[in-house]
Amino acid sequence: MKSKDLLEKNKINIWPEEKIERFRLTLLTWYDENKRDLPWRKTSNPYYVWVSEIMLQQTQVDTVIPYYNRFIATLPTISDLAEASEETLLKLWEGLGYYSRVRNMKVAAIQIQNDFDGIFPKNHKDVLTLKGIGPYTAGAVTSIAFNQAHPAVDGNVMRVLSRLFEIDLDISKASTRKVFEQIISHLIDPVRPGDFNQALMDLGATICTPKNYSPELSPVKEFNASYINETWRKYPVKKKKNKVTEQTFYTLMIKKEDGEYLYEKRPKKGVLSGMYTPIMIEQGTLREKGWKLFNEDGSYKNSAEELEQNIEDIYNLKVRIKDQPKGIIKHVFSHLKWEMIVFEALLLEDNAQIKDLKWIHKDQFDQEMFPVPTQKVNKLVDTLTLF
């Protein structure tokens, strides 16, 4: 669909040129005086801008800063990234979440070596071919690093614009982003497109916030139709999320006498792919159909014998499991909740032939990459009483 059709269809009236120019000036003046001092704003190196934009996906600025500094200090060039091992990369990303982001960055770095002579491409279409770079990130990097007038529409921008123009479209729908990109293509400052995009995001992050929003404090309130019409509480329109799936796992900290603990590498697909967790058995998937560790009244059964039998059947490991759980750990993902009922166990006999098992000494925990649920379980190690 042509851009004009897209805006007309949604009854969005773009301002006259004179008003657009006043808006640019007002926004950029505010930005120049109020922009946040962020490490990636000290450079226009496209590699650094790229790293920051990937880290900032669905992640708050304060969380990203230390990760960003460590990442570029460790891997200062694109070729460093292309040659880095998966373990190095995951350790640098440990705790940030959405780990496919860093795996994709390595793929993209190799793409840059192979397809673009090792130099980050300037052409917007070329940038979009890079793994892990979608419409937002392509617009952000080309506008910020190369000063090209491409929209960079993220959640902030959609929230700001939906309030400015009283847009009723559901911002949680993928198709909606294109409408906002059309608006930006009209508004964006042709001289300072990178600053314009960042100004809109800063405005969304600091003033035009999701909660505790006070439109009268905005530097662009005179342009804000929802403020003028007192409809600002309606925007943005966003569909509520569905409830997340809840899963309960019997989680085993299996220990050897020498202080090593057993971990299992997760499958290549799915949540926390390729990362290590303790042995986890989902409640309801045990061999004994319907077997549970709890009595009907919610109290614990006084024996983990059946769980031991399942471990032997599945892993060829003979273990002695302590009867009472060591603790219950809850971890919330974006799309599911885990409840981990943690038991300590002692290895009696190891006939395992599954290669994705790994013994790790507790003194080595700091050197290993663990996802946060595993880190939470690991914290219980110091409290283990053993047998």
Next chain:
DNA sequence: AATACGTGGCT
């Protein structure tokens, strides 16, 4: 088009 994919902060 809808869903999978982490984590931490805030109310």
Next chain:
DNA sequence: TAGCCAAGTAT
């Protein structure tokens, strides 16, 4: 607290 929210992308 349970739910929402944060500079999205891949499939």
